[in-house]
Structure formats: C-alpha cells, structure tokens
Amino acid sequence: MNKVPFTTIGEARRWASLFLREHGREVRVADLLLEDMLNLSFSRLLAYEHDSFPETVRSSFIQAIEDHAETGVPVQHLIGKASFYGREFTVNKDVLIPRPETEELVLGTIERIQSKSQLQAPVIADLGTGSGIIAVTLKLEHPASQLIATDLSTDALEIAKRNAEALEADVTFSQGDFLEPVKQQPIDVLVSNPPYISRAEVLQDTVKNFDPELALFAEDDGVAAYQTIIDQIVRFELSPWLIAFEIGHEQGDAVKAIIETRLPDYRVEIKQDINRRDRMIFAELV
Template identity: 40%
Template structure:
C-alpha cells in the first residue's frame, strides 16, 4: 500500500524516536526523496508518494535508522543559507559555526570597514567558513588550509558550487600561511578530548572524521599551537576568531592573552547560552 507523505513522515519519526535518533531527519529525507521544499511538502501532506519515491524512502530510512547522519545520506548540509556537500572526510557544518562567521563579520566591519582584507580559515574541512566569509564580505581575499587532502577536495568543490573565490592550501595549521601577513584568522579546529569519546553519540563517533573531532591535551593542543604561531603572521589591527568547546574558554583565553598581551579578548556565548567562541582583537 502506497502511503501519503504524512503517513510516511509519521512512521519514520516514530521509528527514529524509538532509536533515540534525530526525528527532524525524517522531514529532510522526504525533501530529498520528493525533491520538494518543506513548504510544498506541508501543503501536500495528504498526497501519496509515488511507487519510486516510496521505495527510495524505505531504502534510505533503513540507512538512517543505523545512525548514519542524514547529511551523509543526502550528501549535503545547509550553512548560512547555502548548500555544502559533505562526506566522511569532513565534519558536518553546525549552526554554532554560523555564529562564528557572523560574529567575525560584525567585528571585521568595525575594524576594517570597506578596506580590502586578507582572511585565513585554518582547518577548513568542508570549506563552510571560508566560502561563506568570502561571499558575505566581498572585500575579503580568503585563503583556507587543511592538513587533509581529501577534505580539500570537498572544500574546493563547495567553493565552485557556491561560486566563491577561495585559495586552498594543504598543510598543518598555520604552516602554509607563513609567507604572508593576515588581517583575520578564523578556525574551528578539533577540540574534543580523546577521553570524551565514550560519551558521544554513535552518529558522530562512527561516521565523522576523528581527525576533525579529537585533539590531545584535553582538546586544547591546537589552540596552544595557534597561540604560539599566529603572533608572527597577524597584522595590526587584526582579528582572530575561534570556535571552542563549551568548557574551554578560560584555557583558550589564557593562551591568547599570553600571545597577544595588548589585545581585547571576548568570550561569546552561542544561541544555547554556552561559551563557544573567542574573539581576539589585536590593537
């Protein structure tokens, strides 16, 4: 029996809830299978799925129920209103990272106005930060780095897909940026302590690249290294924007206070009231 859109949606939501998985994925899967927008689907809830759609929905639902992220099944995630391809080689972009980009742009306008600026995104992954900043802030010349060649393949494809001009360089942290001076450096590095793995959901642990998730020294090693290497390559005035784990603010702030003694350092909360960003304005 062919189900209506509403019946298929409710059945999958119930199964996802039973497995303690994200029920919102059911709607995203239906959008993918029907190639309709959320508004269209809501207007057509009583319409039946075609036989082909019903079969595809059933097959992909089985994958979803294993804990595989919906973004890997449909091949993309939206970030700042744009589609970004994702794969097992990159971290799925999160809404908190959109807040990092937004906060960086607000501060950049105050610091630099309409001047042409050089911006680097360290550990770019899918390219979401670099591509978004370049498109939203046209006077920014953006360079993005990653240690993973596989991640850079995804990032380059996302830049092309979104018609963004970003230069991509392979290398560890700021190492590929050493020959230039930078107005802004942004980074969302791996920051989860290795010992935290046991408390994480299998959807993240089993499917997302561990190199983009975990870091030594209780997740702080890369912030320490950035604080050591960035003073040599930052312009004055300059801006550094970092996404951090919600318990890391005091440690990361200390690294950058030591590295840039005269800077203004802000710890910023995300939409959930957690301390998830640090901005360092270099005077």
C-alpha cells in the same frame, strides 16, 4: 521492506517519524529525507501530504530511514549535503557536518570586520577549513575580502574546492598544518573551528562513528590545536587584527589564557552561543 504500510506522502512522513522515535532518533530526519528525495520544500511537503508517494523512491526512502535508525548515520551523509548560513554545501565522511554554533562564529566575525571601517579588503585565513563552509561564507558575505583556507586533509580540501566552485566563491586553498602553508602571507583576520574535543569525552554515535577523527579530537584536553595556532602566529611573526575561534563550552578560560600569555597585545573576549554556553573566542589587536 516494500511492505511498509504507506501510500501517501503524509503517511510516509508519519511512518518514518514514528519509526525514528521508537529507535531514539530525531524525527526531523524524516522530513529532511523527504524534502531531498521528493524535491519539495517543507511547506510543500505538508501541502502535498495527500498525494501518492512515488514508487520510484519508496525503497531508497525506507532503506535510508532504517539505516539511520540502526546506525545513526547522519542524514547529511545520506543526502550528501548540509545547510549553512542559508546555503547548501556538499558534505561526506571526510568533513565535519556544519553545526549552528559555527554560524554564530561566522556572524560574529562578519560583524567585527564591518565595524573596522579602515579594513575594506581584509585578508582572511580560515584554518582547518574542512568542507570550506567558513571560508566560502565569509567570501560571499564580504566579497571585497581575500580568502585563503588551509587543511591537513587533502580529501577535505577536495570537498572545500567543490563547494567554493559550486557557490562561485573565490577562495585560495592550501594543504598543510594550520598556518604553515601560508606563513609568508600577511593576514588581517584569522578564523578557525579546529578540533577541540578531548579524547576522554563521550560522544553520540552520530558524531563519533561518522565525523572524521582528524577534525574532532585534540590532545591536552582538547586545546592543543589552539596552542599550535598561537605558537605559529608567534613563530611566523604574524599580527592579525582579529583572531576568531570556535571552542568547546568548557575551554573558554584555557584558550583565553593561551592567547593572553603568548600574545599580550590582544584583548580577548569569550562569547556565548544562543544556548548561553561559552562557544567563541574573539581576540583583537589593541
């Protein structure tokens, strides 16, 4: 392992990038690992490329690159954290790795809350919170709001609580199936990135082998979680002003139909992400 031929930071970066490319992996993983292990920003990584590579992290860097190339283990699992909405969150095998599409869901939710002038201190429920990225971000971006978050996984909730504490976000966490633990709580905004992948869908190994199955897959071609949440809204006689869902890019019409059938007083909008794929549902009470 230690015979890998590099002596400077720049040489290490070039070796790792080439190694990853040859194995069909994203070369950006090399930079993310170097930034974390050397405690350098990307710009400083480039500025110090002629500096000697520290021997103290040489073996662990090479091992991480080889492990990712061989197995596809996400770089976020290797370094134990991921970026979301400009902040660092702890992640591990018990939670989904944050995706850029979820940032768009959060942004769209914030914009709609801010447009509702009479909603100064909304109660926001994040269902299936996972690592807590949505709940924590919404609380920090809209401090006057009251955040409650639920998840079926106790392991995921431990990570979410750790993230909330580290980022000093006041979020109340409860264990249970979507709205079940908070069914007595009036809710103004309901937001969720639930499991929405059909079991028939073919996934990359970086996803299927490392993201928790509970957070990925849903029955009925991936729409079962939305059906459950909408059924709970009806059964618990809740009437959130806003319902915000992340969806699979082929599920827009199906999820829209579920909401319109069960909640006829809502105006439902399908929104596309930056890649022009259906990715979000926003339903407002009219």
